Amino acid sequence: MECEPQESVRLKIESENVTKRFANVIALDNVSLRINDKELYTLLGPSGCGKTTFLRSLAGFELVDSGKILFDGVDVTLEPAHKRNTGMVFQNYALWPHMTVFDNVAYGLKIRRVPKGEVDKRVRSALEMVKLGGLEKRTPHQLSGGQQQRVAVARALVINPEVLLFDEPLSNLDAKLRLEMRAEIKRIQRDLGITTAYVTHDQEEAMSISDRIAIMQRGKVMQVGSPKDIYFKPENAFVADFIGQGTFFKGKVTGQDHFLNVTIENGNIVKAVPSDPALPPRAGDEVLVAIRPENFKIGGKAENKFECVIYHISFLGKTQRVQGKMGDLTVILEADPDIPLEVDKRVEVSAEPEHTLAIKLTET
Amino acid sequence: MDPLSWIQLGAVLAVFIVFLIAPLIAITYRALASGIQWFAFVFTDPFYFALSLQPTSTFPFVTIQGVRGTLFTWVGSDLVILRGFDLGVIPNSLLVASLTTIFSSIIGFILALMFARYKFCGSNFLRIALLVPLLSTPFVGAIGFKRMTIADGVLNTLFYRYLHLIPFRFEISDISAMIIVQTLLFYPIVFLNAYTAIVNIDPTMEEQAENLGASGFRLFRSVTLPLATPGLEAGALLVFILSLEDLGTPIVFVGTAAQKVLTYQVFQRMFTPAGYISEEATALALLLLIISAVIFVVIRKYVSLRRYAMLTKGGIWRPRTRKISPQTALVIYLFCASLLFVALLPHMGVILLAFAGQWGGGILPDYFTLNNFRYIFSDKLTFQSIINSLSYSAAATAIIILLGVSAAYLVSRKKVAGMAALDTLITIPIAIPGIVVSTGLFLMFLPTFLSPIATAAPLLIMSYTVRKFPFTVRSVFSGLEQTDKALEEAAVNVGASKQRTFFNITMPLVFLNVLGGSMLSFIYSMSEVSTSIVIGAANPSTAPMTFKMYTTYYSLGGGTFPAAAMGFILMILQLIMIVGSNVILRRRATPMLGV
Numbered sequence: 001m002e003c004e005p006q007e008s009v010r011l012k013i014e015s016e017n018v019t020k021r022f023a024n025v026i027a028l029d030n031v032s033l034r035i036n037d038k039e040l041y042t043l044l045g046p047s048g049c050g051k052t053t054f055l056r057s058l059a060g061f062e063l064v065d066s067g068k069i070l071f072d073g074v075d076v077t078l079e080p081a082h083k084r085n086t087g088m089v090f091q092n093y094a095l096w097p098h099m100t101v102f103d104n105v106a107y108g109l110k111i112r113r114v115p116k117g118e119v120d121k122r123v124r125s126a127l128e129m130v131k132l133g134g135l136e137k138r139t140p141h142q143l144s145g146g147q148q149q150r151v152a153v154a155r156a157l158v159i160n161p162e163v164l165l166f167d168e169p170l171s172n173l174d175a176k177l178r179l180e181m182r183a184e185i186k187r188i189q190r191d192l193g194i195t196t197a198y199v200t201h202d203q204e205e206a207m208s209i210s211d212r213i214a215i216m217q218r219g220k221v222m223q224v225g226s227p228k229d230i231y232f233k234p235e236n237a238f239v240a241d242f243i244g245q246g247t248f249f250k251g252k253v254t255g256q257d258h259f260l261n262v263t264i265e266n267g268n269i270v271k272a273v274p275s276d277p278a279l280p281p282r283a284g285d286e287v288l289v290a291i292r293p294e295n296f297k298i299g300g301k302a303e304n305k306f307e308c309v310i311y312h313i314s315f316l317g318k319t320q321r322v323q324g325k326m327g328d329l330t331v332i333l334e335a336d337p338d339i340p341l342e343v344d345k346r347v348e349v350s351a352e353p354e355h356t357l358a359i360k361l362t363e364t
Numbered sequence: 365m366d367p368l369s370w371i372q373l374g375a376v377l378a379v380f381i382v383f384l385i386a387p388l389i390a391i392t393y394r395a396l397a398s399g400i401q402w403f404a405f406v407f408t409d410p411f412y413f414a415l416s417l418q419p420t421s422t423f424p425f426v427t428i429q430g431v432r433g434t435l436f437t438w439v440g441s442d443l444v445i446l447r448g449f450d451l452g453v454i455p456n457s458l459l460v461a462s463l464t465t466i467f468s469s470i471i472g473f474i475l476a477l478m479f480a481r482y483k484f485c486g487s488n489f490l491r492i493a494l495l496v497p498l499l500s501t502p503f504v505g506a507i508g509f510k511r512m513t514i515a516d517g518v519l520n521t522l523f524y525r526y527l528h529l530i531p532f533r534f535e536i537s538d539i540s541a542m543i544i545v546q547t548l549l550f551y552p553i554v555f556l557n558a559y560t561a562i563v564n565i566d567p568t569m570e571e572q573a574e575n576l577g578a579s580g581f582r583l584f585r586s587v588t589l590p591l592a593t594p595g596l597e598a599g600a601l602l603v604f605i606l607s608l609e610d611l612g613t614p615i616v617f618v619g620t621a622a623q624k625v626l627t628y629q630v631f632q633r634m635f636t637p638a639g640y641i642s643e644e645a646t647a648l649a650l651l652l653l654i655i656s657a658v659i660f661v662v663i664r665k666y667v668s669l670r671r672y673a674m675l676t677k678g679g680i681w682r683p684r685t686r687k688i689s690p691q692t693a694l695v696i697y698l699f700c701a702s703l704l705f706v707a708l709l710p711h712m713g714v715i716l717l718a719f720a721g722q723w724g725g726g727i728l729p730d731y732f733t734l735n736n737f738r739y740i741f742s743d744k745l746t747f748q749s750i751i752n753s754l755s756y757s758a759a760a761t762a763i764i765i766l767l768g769v770s771a772a773y774l775v776s777r778k779k780v781a782g783m784a785a786l787d788t789l790i791t792i793p794i795a796i797p798g799i800v801v802s803t804g805l806f807l808m809f810l811p812t813f814l815s816p817i818a819t820a821a822p823l824l825i826m827s828y829t830v831r832k833f834p835f836t837v838r839s840v841f842s843g844l845e846q847t848d849k850a851l852e853e854a855a856v857n858v859g860a861s862k863q864r865t866f867f868n869i870t871m872p873l874v875f876l877n878v879l880g881g882s883m884l885s886f887i888y889s890m891s892e893v894s895t896s897i898v899i900g901a902a903n904p905s906t907a908p909m910t911f912k913m914y915t916t917y918y919s920l921g922g923g924t925f926p927a928a929a930m931g932f933i934l935m936i937l938q939l940i941m942i943v944g945s946n947v948i949l950r951r952r953a954t955p956m957l958g959v
Contacts, residue, residue: 061853081856082865088857094850098872107868108858152854159858 010037011073012195013058013163018067020053020219027053028064029219035163036211038193040186044206045216046242051199054216055165058197060084071162087156088165092172093148095140101127101151102136108159126158127151129188146177153185157192164189164196170205182209203243207231215239232292235276237359240290245321247296247331249289250361253281259353262289266327270304271353279360286361293321295355296333298341302350306331310343324349366862369778372770373786379767380789383826387804388653388796394807395643395650402647406454411624414452433538433621442524442532443515448539450621454651457626460539461607464546469600471547471703472554476592480562483685484693490700491559495552497707499938501891503913504931506616507924508713509545516725518713526727538621542614546607548707553606554599561595562588602794605659608652609797612893615914626652627799627894634803634898641807649803653796660795714935717928736929745905746926749912750933753896756821756908757889760828764836764885767829769878772840773870777849793831798894801827805899816902823899824908828889835888839881839949843874880949887941891934909934 013035020028027050035041043051056062057069060081069077076084095104105126109119127133130150140148149169156164169185170178186209189196200206206213207227215222215230215238223230223239234240241248251270255261259271260281270289274280281287291304308324308331319334322341333349335341395402406412414430433450451459479491497505512518513536520533536544570587614628623632626648633645688696718736720729740746775787793801805823809815816823851873855865871878890909897914900907904915913930916923 059853059857061856081853082859082861085859086857088854090850090854092848092850094848094854096851096854096869096873107855107860111859111864155854155858 011035012037012039012071013041013197014068014070014073015054015057016068016070018054018057018064018069020050020057020062020064026219028057030067031216031219031221032067033214033221033224035195035197037195039211040189040196040198040209042198042200042206042210042213043216044200044203044213045222047201048218049216050219051201051216052167053219055088055167055197055199058084058163059086059088059165085159085162086165087159087161087163089149089152089156089167089169091168093140093152095143095148095151095155097140099139100136101132101138101140101143104140104151105155105158108155112159122158123154126154129157130154130184145173146181149173149181153188157188157194162195164194166196166198166200168200169198170200170202178205185209215242217242233275234290234357234359237288237290237361240275240288240357240359245293245332247291247293247333249329251287251289251358253283253285253287253358256283260287260358262287262358264289264329266329268306270356272304272356272358273354275357275359281358281360287358288361290357290359291351291355293332293334294319296331296335296349296351298333298335298339298347298349300350302352304353304356305348305350307346307348310341310345310347313341313343368863368866369774372767373774376767376771376774376786376790379763379826380792380830383805384793384796384801384830385789387801387808390808391646391649391653391800391804394641395646398643398646402643403651405644406647406651410452412453412629413455414450415455435540439515443535444532445515445535445537446540447537447621448543450539450624453624453626453629453648456539456621456624457608457652458655460542460546460625461604463543464550464607465600465604467543467547468551468603469554469596471551472556472599473558473596475551475555475700475703476558476562476596478696480559481685482688482692482696484688484696486697490697490704493704494700494707495556496711497549498552498556499935499942500549500710501931501934501938503612503616503893503910503917503927504714504935505549505710506545506613507917507928507931508710508715508717509541509548510616511713511717511723511924512709513541518716518727519709521725522727537617541617541620542610542622542625545613545710546610548710550603550606551707553602554596557595557599557602558592559595561592564595565591601659601662605656605795605797608656608659609799609894611799611897616917618918626655627797630799630803631894631898634806641803641810645803646807649800653800656795656797656800660792711935714928714931717925718932720925720928736925737933739926740929740933746912746916746930748905749907749909750930752821752906753890753909756824756828757886759825760832760889761836761882761886763825763829764833765878765882768833768836768881768885769840769871769874771833772837772844773866775837776841776844777852790833790837794834798831798892799898801831802895802898805895806902816899818903820899820903820906820908824896827895827899828892831892831895832885832888835884836878836881839877839884840874843877844870847873876948880945883941883945883948887938890937 011034013033015031015033018028018031019026029050031050031054033054043054045051053062057064060076060079060083064077067077068075071084096107099107102123105123106119109122114122123136124133127136130153132147132150132154135143135147140151143151149172152169166185170181173181182205198206198210210227212224212226213230214224217238223235225233230239230243234243240246249264249270251262251264253260254263254269259273262270262272264270272287272289275290306326308326310322311325311330312323314321315337318337320337320339320341322333322335324331324333324347331349341347410430414432416429418427418429419425420427431449431451433447435446435448437445437447439445450456475494479487510517514520515533515535517535520535523529524533565588569591570583609627611627611631614623614625615631617623623629630645630648630652633642633648636642716729717723719732719734721733721735722730724730740750771786771790775783805827806816809823810817814822847870852865852869855869856862860868892908893910893914896908896910900911904911909930913927916930917927
């Protein structure tokens with residue numbers, strides 16, 4: 001799949017200026033997204049950001065107030081939910097307690113009037129795929145949380161849906177199972193090459209399985225990009241803050257040479273590169289300076305130097321994460337665990353201007 | 365809104381508009397059309413409104429005039445009768461309802477607290493036993509109570525004549541009897557509602573308060589009571605309404621001031637000697653309707669299909685029950701036992717009467733017999749009335765199931781504007797006194813092909829349908845609320861249509877709620893009084909069982925025993941249905957009132 005040429009990438013799902021209001025809350029505010037064929041596309045954001053509403057709009061459970069939703073270029077905005085042929089996996093699995101595992105999975109096929117022999121075959125193979133072969137006769141009550149999850153996935157897959165929709169599917173599982181299911185969902189998605197929209201609020205989960213991520217806040221899309229882009233090239237302050245850890249200073253662009261010169265809150269001047277080269281901040285613009293923890297060095301010769309007092313150290317195995325105070329400002333960095341550091345000691349840290357991002361501060 | 369929803373909505377609306385709203389409008393129209401002189405009359409005539417303020421020259425410068433009657437009267441040397449004041453029909457009704465509500469609330473809330481907080485040997489048994497008065501059927505309670513407490517009744521004979529435990533005979537009559545009978549009948553409603561509210565309080569709320577230093581009465585006043593208040597208030601308001609609309613009790617207390625209440629007066633004055641519906645009764649009915657409407661507006665806050673829900677997320681639910689010392693347990697046993705004894709007086713009375721051949725002044729009937737039951741099953745009209753009741757109730761229940769499931773589904777699943785109004789509409793029957801509904805039905809349908817003079821069947825079926833609708837809807841609604849909407853969405857997602865989802869997924873999931881709720885609707889249709897005796901009177905051969913109980917009780921030559929026997933049969937039916945319904949529903953739904 002990875003050797004496929006770029007040109008063959010086909011749009012599978014499009015939303016055009018989709019808006020949805022609930023009473024006086026705006027859940028989706030002019031959302032335009034394009035999801036490619038065979039892609040695992042994640043909607044990520046804090047709770048209440050509209051990601052689930054968007055997913056439910058794709059499934060047809062929410063009718064959008066305005067805008068369009070297209071599958072394969074066909075407008076499905078007004079298509080009722082049961083005609084959309086999406087396979088949805090619900091947060092709480094929504095297994096019907098009055099039906100066996102087999103009947104749960106077979107239900108969609110029966111509605112499609114698939115002949116009985118084929119129903120049997122397809123249900124069995126779907127259950128095999130999620131490694132639940134042999135449990136057909138159980139009822140949902142007799143299954144563990146992880147097994148219920150697998151039945152829900154099988155039920156969504158068996159109908160050969162146009163798209164798979166996952167609504168925080170792993171949030172009810174324990175940490176270990178979550179990792180396992182995460183890998184499995186990704187494997188099944190890749191093997192079947194099925195376009196998938198996936199909603200989560202867990203950024204690690206999003207980072208680990210997604211081809212692309214859309215980060216949402218208050219009904220708006222803040223940035224769309226690969227996990228790597230989103231981490232290293234946040235286009236705005238929200239994304240920079242929401243994804244990963246980092247050191248942030250507010251400042252103002254006061255000059256420009258090879259780099260932007262930003263005067264930060266405590267008067268220091270920091271050299272930085274624009275986070276969005278297409279729209280670089282200009283002199284006088286308010287910006288947020290962001291540096292990822294791994295881009296700091298203790299001591300070091302990099303151009304941006306800061307002196308701070310160590311406030312807290314947490315040992316993480318491969319690294320130690322250090323929180324330092326520079327007056328009122330906080331610096332977060334990762335250091336080799338072998339470097340001896342002590343709380344309340346003064347250290348000098350430095351970061352390369354290439355890894356120091358200046359993010360234009362706009363409204364909100 | 366899909367076609368199925370529109371059909372469901374249309375059917376529910378049609379039935380409620382034709383058989384509830386239109387009759388109520390008919391009353392209003394008729395009462396206003398006949399001029400306001402009747403209102404002027406009922407507020408000035410001392411029979412209806414005896415109170416007036418008279419200015420005086422000394423402090424407090426006014427006195428209330430018109431209070432008649434006394435609390436106690438001595439008869440001879442050894443009989444005290446507890447009567448109560450007579451303030452006129454309208455104040456009487458309000459006074460009875462208020463005092464019944466207050467007494468029921470006090471008893472009910474104490475019981476609720478006790479059973480929600482203390483665990484002791486036999487507490488489960490006692491808790492259920494104290495709910496038994498809910499099984500009381502119309503007339504039955506009052507007839508039994510009367511038999512036990514009259515001057516030469518069972519209690520006086522036992523405690524005065526034989527045991528000499530009291531210095532004089534003690535009889536309860538008039539308004540006092542109304543209040544006491546109703547309190548014994550209705551306290552379980554408050555008990556049930558308050559108990560449910562208290563056990564549903566998230567224990568961590570109280571733990572948090574304790575953690576912050578609150579304890580004892582302060583904890584109770586600041587956390588427990590406010591959280592239990594909605595349940596308590598809902599129960600109390602229901603009691604007020606039920607007391608206000610009770611017609612069975614005043615019917616039994618013949619010739620006393622107990623009959624000077626609104627329901628009985630509407631009932632008694634409904635027809636002019638010429639056979640027309642009297643304007644006086646219409647005006648009274650409208651007045652009763654207005655009072656209930658006001659209370660309904662208040663009650664609406666608590667008694668909709670939607671319930672007060674605790675916001676609880678995860679955590680361990682550790683009920684705050686405590687073990688108590690044997691001494692405290694003894695006090696509780698004594699309290700419960702005496703309450704139980706008093707509360708079961710009516711039932712004991714009815715059971716004894718049902719099997720009595722003759723009953724002079726003894727503790728027990730002169731002899732026991734099955735003749736009363738033989739009479740019921742051999743007397744053609746009586747037996748026919750039982751068959752009538754069974755078939756009307758069955759028909760009504762069938763309609764209720766058909767429409768009630770739809771209504772519950774719409775209110776639960778269609779979160780669109782107007783569904784709150786539907787919720788209100790189907791909750792209204794709880795608040796409208798039956799006598800008002802029956803007056804309205806008569807007014808509206810007398811000149812039509814549904815006239816009760818031809819046959820009482822269609823109007824009775826529809827009246828039961830509308831009046832007992834909330835029981836089923838409530839049960840189904842709570843079933844739906846406990847059924848995750850995602851279960852339906854999952855079916856739609858894999859391609860099932862709305863209709864298909866409704867029948868394949870929704871219905872099987874709430875089937876037990878439908879069954880449990882409809883059993884309640886059925887049994888409360890069987891024991892319905894107000895519309896039964898009014899509409900049944902128009903054509904006695906098509907009248908239901910409660911009408912026959914009423915006429916039998918009043919018939920010459922002592923109809924008390926056969927009437928009690930019919931009450932006994934109803935009681936057994938109720939027992940089967942309510943226990944059955946509770947077993948089925950168990951934790952699926954909280955019973956609404958059980959009356």
